[in-house]
Amino acid sequence: MGVESTMKSVGSELAAVLPQGNGAWFMQPHLRSLNYFLFSMIILSSANGYDGSLMNGIQALPQWNRFMNQPSGSWLGFINAAQSLGSICSLPVIAWSANKFGRKKTLFVGYFWLFLGAGLQTGARSPTMFLLGRLSVGAVTTFFSMPAALLITETSYPTHRGIATSLYNTGWYIGSTVAAWATFASRDYVGDQANWAWRIPSILQLLIPLCALPGLLMAPESPRWLTAVGRPDEARAILTRYHAGGDADSPLVTFEMSEISSAIESERLNRNSTSWLDLVRTKGNRHRFLISVTIGIFSQWNGVGIVSYYLAPTLAAVGINSVTQQTLISGFLQIWNLIFAVLAAFTVDRLGRRPLFLISCFGMLTCYIVISGLSGSFDKTGAANVGVAVVPFIFIYYAFYDAAFTPLLYGYTCEIWPYELRARGIASMNISTQTALFFNIFVNPIALEAIAWKYYLVYVGLLVIITSTIYLFYPETNGHSLEEMVHVFDGEDAVPAHSVFGFAGDEKTGAVLQVENA
Template identity: 40%
Template sequence: MNTIDLQVPHVIWWKDPALRNLYLAMPVLMLAATINGYDGSLLNGLQTMDSWQNYFGNPSGSRLGLFTAIMNLGGFSALPFAPYIADFFGRRIGTALGIMIMILGIILQVAPGVTSNMFIGGRFLVGFGSNISIGAAPLLIMELAYPQHRGKLTTLYNTLWYVGSIIAAWTVYGTIKYSGSVAWRVPVALQALMPFIQLIGVFFLPESPRWLCSKGRYTEAMAILVKYHANGNPDSDFVLAEFAEIQETLRLERESAKLGWAIFLKTPGNRRRLLLIVLTSFFSQCSGNGLVSYYLHDILSSVGITNTTDQSLFNGGLQIWSWLVSICFSVCLVDRLGRKTLFLIAGVGMLVTFSIWTGCSAAYSQTGNTGAGSAVLAMIFLFYGVAGFAWPGLTVGYSSEILPYGIRAKGLSLCLGITALSGVLNQYVNPIGLAHLAWKFYFVYIVILVIEVLCIWFLFVETKGPTLEEIGRLFDGHETQYVESEEDKA
């Protein structure tokens, strides 16, 4: 198989008019990442509200687990559909379709006379629509981005998880003293704001040139590449080579398409990719972060912080801190230190801080020492600080980056599906574990974090520096990153 190695000219994006216009519009696509972050803070906030608790019968244990986990069950259910929607209808329509399903789910949750089953059903639709949208939006970012900037943009995309969590946390704080059901209906309804903005803005962005080529719309695809990657120069050698690479990629896709999902098991390189996607997705949800993301109310109550206002302030401050850390370290250092290094910093740091957190929780539980309780609060901040070096910024970016074009939509859907399923697991288990074991339950996550660090050290592949084609060779050598056709074997 012949490959095309692009020589990518260095471009400073803010000095390039076309890239500047493109990148200033891309936050519209990145809003897709906010929905899960909003949901985590929202559920934390709702649990602190007497009006929400009373309206839905004070859910606890497995019932509370269902309230939180149902969104991820909806997200997992989108797995069979998301890649085909993105590939058949296009990245923009795929994003918009998911948004419309989300908005329908949000309306169902705040409808007059909503029952607990309606609320749960609405959350299922939000999760389903979210993963349809997320199955398309980051692909469009990756396929529109100038190659030099792809790493930072894809990492920046998922850090907007925290933007959603910040808005939710402070909305809950602002409505917590409202009377009646309006206190929880307002923050639930506001979950539709960012998807609605995205729905309006997504069609002001160009479609993926790669998708246009796959539909035979070569003139449109070339015009987009010329406009944004060559600043309007139709004779650009780089754009001509990039366009040729897309054609070669599509040829390889046609060879591999008949294999469907089985392609992930067909070659050693693809099996390793599959393993890394599973590990990245699982660790993104099950490293102890799920405790704070959805059950901060219980964590704070366990160390004596029971006032609703204090809990809401802590949650709001934690989300702002987490976002700032992820921007300053994950996005800014991803191309300097590399992906594996950032994963290691996060894994080791989370293990250390979570171990101290566990010890301080034990001390508070046994002695009531207020200093130990304050130390738990400090450790939660430090835990999220070190987690921000890699999670959640690299979850989608790394999982997409290690995949060749032909299986990227399927691989991203696998990432989202496994992430959702992992979220379901820890959202069901956490409230039960906290109720029965209290701080002793934390040891489960210490074991997981030890395994996580070992997996990162021995299994993760560094992808800093190489082009996407060269990344493929890290997994496959100089063989095709798909599977050999009968013609190639001959």
């Protein structure tokens, strides 16, 4: 990464103390190890993606529909929404646990719920047992997502943080791709083996999290959490090993430890203890809270819920009724999503967060207008070519969705909150996401059954509201370290970084100009 692009992503002060001339990250053993651990956390979001695509695929399977007694309307909505209900119930506990026991220990609790949920779904002998599996899978989503996102944000190498945190949610599509193709491969089971058409994809939910386990076992705890609980020596050792390659005298480690310690101490001096009310106690926190809640709602109420969980009925509404065609489209759609989500994650530092949000919203709005028009035309004429024309616009819509709401749902939320409130801030985003998802999944099949394609027009209106809100209230956060993010929300004087840390960088060259104590 060049000097100019480095300063753009982390700011001139931090750029001034970064090691120079060591080559690309993959040529440095300490960064290879660290990024392997981070990748292991990134693919944990596959658990959520697998579940979403699994339900999308098995709804197209007659074997599953027979087992579940042909669910439709509100009952089908509740089956899909049960996962969100399980997530909502576990979120407050996870925020407390992540602060009390650490990010890493909390993350491993997710494996208990993973085995329980996958086991209940795979071995289900009744619709109720399958539903209980869905509830357990909801806990998997949150026990993996929150601690993993926190660890990635708080452990990444400074110039990698924006991309690494944005990549986290792209793992959703790793899971969804495996689920979609597993469902496609098992669709033809018949006779006594018919139920294996959906049991095999259910048990495969264990696959990717188990692949991630070795990296998670070796991963370090968050240096920021260690500092906050009075273990700064361990935090410094982690930063020395994984950020400075073992150089205990590295200016980068000194800068990071000073910044982390100062920020955490400053937060504690301003309040003796933290509570959920602190999320709205100051003007800056109210702004953060507004973003955290709305981004969660917007991520589900921009129309993606129809395609994510109800692709089969959506395709059926435009004349694509073949199980093979539906599952094949679902499989290719997940590969498409993975490609565009990863590409977007790698541009967050280059393009900035705000431009990606606005590009995403304008693109989705345009696509939904076209999809609504084509679906309405097919409803009136029944012309097959009109129905088929909807499919490419679903793919284009998802490319725009992936430009922002896949990489930045966690990436943006994680970086805007100060350490003491970060876990609760992410929890508030997750609660709003899962609540919106629960409502959306429950209502969508009822609305689709009642008014068919006209329901798409609701999302056209919602996308106008979403675009306006983001334009007015979502600031650019590029070019700031985690601790310096207070400048964006609390004012330039919130943390006197220059005087406290004593590091200054030339804005053109990124070189260290002066290092002195204030």
